[in-house]
Amino acid sequence: MKYIISLNKISTALICIFLFFPTILDAQKNARPSINVLKTGPYIGIQRGRYSVLELGVERQWKKLKIKNSKTNALHTGFNYNLFENVLGYDIGFWHKEGLLGLTLGGTFSFRSDFNETRVGFSPIIGYKIWRLHLQTGYCFLTQSSNFNNTNTLFVSLRYLLINDRKFKKRKRKK
Numbered sequence: 001m002k003y004i005i006s007l008n009k010i011s012t013a014l015i016c017i018f019l020f021f022p023t024i025l026d027a028q029k030n031a032r033p034s035i036n037v038l039k040t041g042p043y044i045g046i047q048r049g050r051y052s053v054l055e056l057g058v059e060r061q062w063k064k065l066k067i068k069n070s071k072t073n074a075l076h077t078g079f080n081y082n083l084f085e086n087v088l089g090y091d092i093g094f095w096h097k098e099g100l101l102g103l104t105l106g107g108t109f110s111f112r113s114d115f116n117e118t119r120v121g122f123s124p125i126i127g128y129k130i131w132r133l134h135l136q137t138g139y140c141f142l143t144q145s146s147n148f149n150n151t152n153t154l155f156v157s158l159r160y161l162l163i164n165d166r167k168f169k170k171r172k173r174k175k
Contacts, residue, residue, distance in 0.1 A: 034170075035065040035066075035168060036168070036169045037065060038060070038062055038165075038169075041163040042164070043076070043160060044159070049152030050152055051151065052084075053080045054080060056080070058076065058078065059074055060074060071098055072096070074106075077090075082150075088114075089151070093125070094107060095136075104134070105125070107122060108138070112148075122141050132161045134159045135157070137156045138155060139154050140154075
């Protein structure tokens with residue numbers, strides 16, 4: 001009889017644990033705050049491909065800091081100039097990074113001109129960002145041109161971000 005009573009108590013306790021334990025864990029998980037960081041600043045970089053190009057622009061990053069699964073999103077816009085080929089370019093793009101050591105994935109819309117003809121295009125980009133350095137590589141799919149081909153299609157870019165403004169917001173998760 002004692003054996004049956006203790007089995008009933010154990011089984012009742014196990015049922016309660018399995019029913020309410022996920023709720024307890026979820027409540028603890030939702031109580032953890034996340035920190036959102038907004039960073040803005042100019043960047044300077046060099047792009048190498050068939051030609052060497054100087055890049056200047058501005059970037060804004062939205063970073064959600066958590067112990068696990070931190071995420072960073074960024075918008076950037078800027079211009080580049082190839083002094084030796086007299087080619088001017090404008091870029092606007094976006095990239096996303098999962099985790100602290102993950103790769104950045106993004107894309108850029110591009111406008112290139114040799115002051116006689118213009119070409120527009122899109123570049124899917126993959127990269128790696130550590131601290132303020134961002135190494136990226138991509139391929140720029142440009143519109144066709146018969147005379148204007150002195151611009152990079154396959155490229156590697158290294159940028160250094162100078163952060164001027166940094167704002168922190170601490171938020172609790174919604175239940």
